Amino acid sequence: MQPEYAIRTVNLQRTYKTKERVLKALDGVDLAVRPGELFGFLGPNGAGKTTTIKILTTLLLPSGGTAEVWGFDVLHEADAVRRHINMVSGGESSGYGLLTVRENLWMFTQFHGMDSKVANKRIDELLEVMGLADRAKTRVSFLSTGLRQKMNYIRGLLTDPDVLFLDEPTLGLDVEAARTLRTYTRHWLDTNPGKTVVLTTHYMQEADELCDRVAIISGGTILACDTPTSLKYSLQQDVVFRLFTTPVAPAFLQAVEQIAGVQSISQRSGDQRDELSLILRDDAILPQVLSQLANHNAGLLSLEKRQPTLEDVFVNLVGHSLSESEATA
Amino acid sequence: MQRFWQAFRVGAWLGWKTESNWTNPLFYILWSLLLPMSNGLIMTMMLRVLQRTGNASGADLLPYVFIGTVVYSIVALLLDSMAWAVLEDRERMGMLKYIAITPSSMYGYLWGRGFAKVSINFLAVPLTLTFGALVLDIPIRLSTIDWPLLLVVSLLGLLIVTFAAQILAGVTLMIARHAGFVGQAVSGALYLFTGALFPITVLPNWMQVITRAVPLTYWLEGMRRALWVDAQNPVYNTGLNQLSTSNLLLILLGSAIAMAVISIPLQRRAEHRAKEKGLLDMNTAY
Numbered sequence: 075m076q077p078e079y080a081i082r083t084v085n086l087q088r089t090y091k092t093k094e095r096v097l098k099a100l101d102g103v104d105l106a107v108r109p110g111e112l113f114g115f116l117g118p119n120g121a122g123k124t125t126t127i128k129i130l131t132t133l134l135l136p137s138g139g140t141a142e143v144w145g146f147d148v149l150h151e152a153d154a155v156r157r158h159i160n161m162v163s164g165g166e167s168s169g170y171g172l173l174t175v176r177e178n179l180w181m182f183t184q185f186h187g188m189d190s191k192v193a194n195k196r197i198d199e200l201l202e203v204m205g206l207a208d209r210a211k212t213r214v215s216f217l218s219t220g221l222r223q224k225m226n227y228i229r230g231l232l233t234d235p236d237v238l239f240l241d242e243p244t245l246g247l248d249v250e251a252a253r254t255l256r257t258y259t260r261h262w263l264d265t266n267p268g269k270t271v272v273l274t275t276h277y278m279q280e281a282d283e284l285c286d287r288v289a290i291i292s293g294g295t296i297l298a299c300d301t302p303t304s305l306k307y308s309l310q311q312d313v314v315f316r317l318f319t320t321p322v323a324p325a326f327l328q329a330v331e332q333i334a335g336v337q338s339i340s341q342r343s344g345d346q347r348d349e350l351s352l353i354l355r356d357d358a359i360l361p362q363v364l365s366q367l368a369n370h371n372a373g374l375l376s377l378e379k380r381q382p383t384l385e386d387v388f389v390n391l392v393g394h395s396l397s398e399s400e401a402t403a
Numbered sequence: 404m405q406r407f408w409q410a411f412r413v414g415a416w417l418g419w420k421t422e423s424n425w426t427n428p429l430f431y432i433l434w435s436l437l438l439p440m441s442n443g444l445i446m447t448m449m450l451r452v453l454q455r456t457g458n459a460s461g462a463d464l465l466p467y468v469f470i471g472t473v474v475y476s477i478v479a480l481l482l483d484s485m486a487w488a489v490l491e492d493r494e495r496m497g498m499l500k501y502i503a504i505t506p507s508s509m510y511g512y513l514w515g516r517g518f519a520k521v522s523i524n525f526l527a528v529p530l531t532l533t534f535g536a537l538v539l540d541i542p543i544r545l546s547t548i549d550w551p552l553l554l555v556v557s558l559l560g561l562l563i564v565t566f567a568a569q570i571l572a573g574v575t576l577m578i579a580r581h582a583g584f585v586g587q588a589v590s591g592a593l594y595l596f597t598g599a600l601f602p603i604t605v606l607p608n609w610m611q612v613i614t615r616a617v618p619l620t621y622w623l624e625g626m627r628r629a630l631w632v633d634a635q636n637p638v639y640n641t642g643l644n645q646l647s648t649s650n651l652l653l654i655l656l657g658s659a660i661a662m663a664v665i666s667i668p669l670q671r672r673a674e675h676r677a678k679e680k681g682l683l684d685m686n687t688a689y
């Protein structure tokens with residue numbers, strides 16, 4: 075039986091109190107995810123992605139609002155929620171070092187009361203998929219962080235959850251492994267109708283390529299939530315330029331922001347040159363920007379008009395780029 | 404209940420897998436003997452020196468000290484085992500959160516880890532007692548052991564320590580940092596306050612009061628009575644010889660029930676607090 079919503083939150087709040095300060099990590103998050111969706115959370119470090127996942131997986135209590143997973147309240151029906159979920163977080167090297175890969179995985183099937191034979195068969199299949207088959211008998215302490223992460227991903231899928239939470243699952247993985255993981259996640263959803271995946275990422279491209287819908291989150295609030303195409307379509311009336319210039323001063327950026335019709339400008343400083351992303355209402359405004367460049371004694375190295383990306387959507391909503399907000403987070 | 408046993412089995416399995424990595428049964432026996440035996444020997448030496456230099460009431464306290472120390476070695480292991488499992492899983496392995504999100508029972512799992520710890524080290528107790536009887540002339544004879552009493556007292560005692568261990572695990576779950584000391588500190592303190600090392604009559608008054616309030620004091624006394632015919636002889640001035648064995652059993656039973664009544668809601672409370680504070684996954688440095 076499928077519930078109407080795989081995930082539903084209303085005005086979800088969470089504050090962290092430390093000795094120095096009280097921090098509002100989530101400030102009124104409303105979500106509605108349908109069974110069968112691959113739902114993405116895109117946001118910089120510190121946006122509140124992990125906090126949301128922790129509340130939805132019953133690891134953390136909300137400070138306010140409600141959250142339901144697979145129709146069950148995370149606060150009052152935590153046990154029921156746990157029967158339907160699993161979770162994998164990336165960028166960590168967890169696992170019992172003295173156990174083999176197979177033993178680590180088998181152990182977790184037993185917490186779910188799975189039949190050993192069924193469990194072992196599934197372990198074999200997934201080890202094969204993730205290219206770990208020859209490591210089944212290797213002690214986990216001998217595995218690299220990347221391989222441990224693959225094992226962890228297998229652990230998440232092993233129990234065939236209705237809702238699978240992937241918290242930055244490709245963080246720290248090499249390109250090849252990250253691709254395998256993405257491809258299989260998509261495949262798993264396509265071959266198991268009704269299964270739901272909630273994935274967090276701060277890689278714009280991952281959200282764009284993989285997710286059915288994306289919520290852009292920053293500072294504990296959801297700024298926009300739609301399919302990647304629709305999100306980008308919201309910028310269709312605008313034009314997006316990428317410029318490489320000699321290093322520019324902050325005064326230049328301020329001057330450009332003053333120009334009418336400039337939606338946003340963001341800067342990524344490189345070696346000897348800056349990369350600027352420019353969102354304009356209209357092509358016709360570009361000359362004004364270029365003349366400001368000259369006024370500030372900076373030179374244009376290259377200029378390219380391109381399709382808007384989710385990154386542009388983020389910049390347009392937040393006012394600065396994903397990587398910039400990470401630097402300040 | 405089914406969830407409890409499921410989780411118990413996994414916990415016990417994991418404990419055995421990770422803590423008993425001997426390939427050779429000979430190592431196992433040596434390991435089982437070495438630690439409690441060296442403890443027992445140190446105690447014996449100390450006692451002999453003290454008795455030579457200090458007064459001589461004439462009574463040889465060696466059996467008292469020896470049995471107390473050996474039995475206490477199991478107490479120390481079990482008492483710390485669940486708190487240790489919480490710490491290890493949470494901080495070193497990063498796995499506690501993955502266990503917490505399964506629909507299984509955290510108690511069951513922790514009891515399993517505790518059971519593994521005791522069962523791995525259990526052989527040490529009879530082996531060391533045998534060593535004591537044969538080499539140190541401790542008056543433990545197979546023919547004079549009160550087997551039914553031994554069984555009942557052992558079970559009640561282990562139950563009490565298990566619940567105590569669960570309380571310590573709960574406390575550890577609620578503490579963010581430096582939680583490692585909890586189990587150690589308590590098992591260290593109890594060493595003094597259970598009459599394991601010396602009769603409680605040698606303690607100052609206020610310490611005696613505490614010692615008499617600690618259920619484990621009665622457990623050790625019960626074990627001595629089961630193993631050693633002369634345990635209740637007034638010459639040893641243990642301070643407990645007036646207590647009848649049936650009352651001692653009642654105290655143990657009452658304590659076991661009381662510990663259960665305290666520890667079960669406390670564990671639930673601890674899990675709730677940990678979720679409130681976000682302590683189930685602690686690999687981040689806040």
Ligand SMILES: Nc1ncnc2c1ncn2[C@@H]1O[C@H](COP(=O)(O)OP(=O)(O)O)[C@@H](O)[C@H]1O
Nearest residue numbers: 090099118119120121122123124125126681689
């Ligand atoms: N246990 C905690 N104690 C205090 N502050 C925390 C804790 N966990 C997260 N935070 C803070 O809450 C905010 C959101 O964090 P998080 O949900 O981990 O973000 P994300 O996963 O998007 O990077 C951050 O500012 C972070 O510093």
Ligand SMILES: [Mg+2]
Nearest residue numbers: 123124125242
């Ligand atoms: Mg995070």
